[in-house]
Amino acid sequence: MSNYLTKIIESKQEYLKSHQLELREKPKPARKKKLSFTERVRNKRTLGILAEFKRSSPSLGVINHSVAPTVMAGKYVTGGADGISILTDEVYFNGHIRDLEAVAAEVEVPVLCKDFIIEPIQINLAYQAGAGMILLIVRVLEKDKLHTLYQHAIRLGLEVLLEIHDEKDLELAMSLKPELIGINNRNLHEFSTDLSTTESLMRLITDPDIIIVSESGIKSVEDCERIAAAGADAVLVGEACMKHPNPEQLLAQINRIERRPL
Incomplete structure (x- = not known):
């Protein structure tokens, strides 16, 4: 891991230790059945969309602190x-699990808990808040821990987006026989982005049943067209949505992009 990523993970470990009382589990809530993200993408011919709510990030600083998560989520669904x-990390992204809880209660589409998940308690909290999906970053987890967290999430009925950045990550992710893989175009050592990361790794994923989501550095409709041409099934778009005056219009344009047939 890069020094910066190591710092984030160490911070997350300290956060979990210092918030043990706050993080105590609640009874499992009754959950309304929603069509999964995987099913939604498989049932459409156009590019799938994970639209992201994040107030700020370590690489960009403040993005948008003026809009409520439920308001933005409504625009995303309209688009x-x-x-x-939903970014739920408090320290580096100014998010909170309450953002996820509020959005999950309002929308009919699945909600992804995007965080640096390193312990089962975080998965439990995401589940209790209404998440239908979690993110596991392959780069930050040892093999045994990755398998443990993945299986824990699956037992809860959650979808798992396994995030990779290179061939080593991909090899480890494939050992889990995943349904969802996220290709992070961001270099975690220097935080630069390059869409060719998706293009190069897509060539190595030959299982047509895996839904591939391209993440990071996707700033325009043209970027999405490039990603679709590479064979990806969906995009995760955050900064572009948060900065756009009419994010629903941007998403509607992306939603018309045809996926490359298998």
Whole structure:
């Protein structure tokens, strides 16, 4: 891991230790059945969309602190998002699990808990807040821990988006026989982005049943067209949505992009 990523994970470990009382589990809530993100993407011919709500990030600083998560989520659904990603990390992204809880209660599409998940308690909290999906970053987890967290989420009925950045990550992700893989175009050592990461890794994923989501650095409709041409099934779009004056219009344009046939 890069020094910066190591710092984030160490911070997350300290956060979990210092918030043990706050993080105590609640009874499992009754959950309304929603069509999964995987099913939604498989049932459409156009590019799938995970639209992201994030107030800020370490690489960009403040993005948008003026809009409520439920308001933005409503715009995302209007634009045709197949799922909504919520940054819940407090320290580096100014998010909170309450953002996810509020959005999950309002929308009919699945909600992704996007965080640096390193312990089962975080998965439990995401489930209790109404998440239908979680993110596991292959790069930050040892093989045994990755398998443990993945299976824990699956037992809860959650979808797992396994995030990779290179061939080593991909090899480990494939050992889990996943339904969802996210290709992160961001170099975690220097935080630069390059869409060719998706293009190169897509060539190595030959299982047509795996839904591939391209993440990071996707700023325009043209970027989405490039990703679709590479063979990806969906995109995760955050900064572009948060900065756009009419995110529903941007998403509607992306939602018209045809996926490359298998």
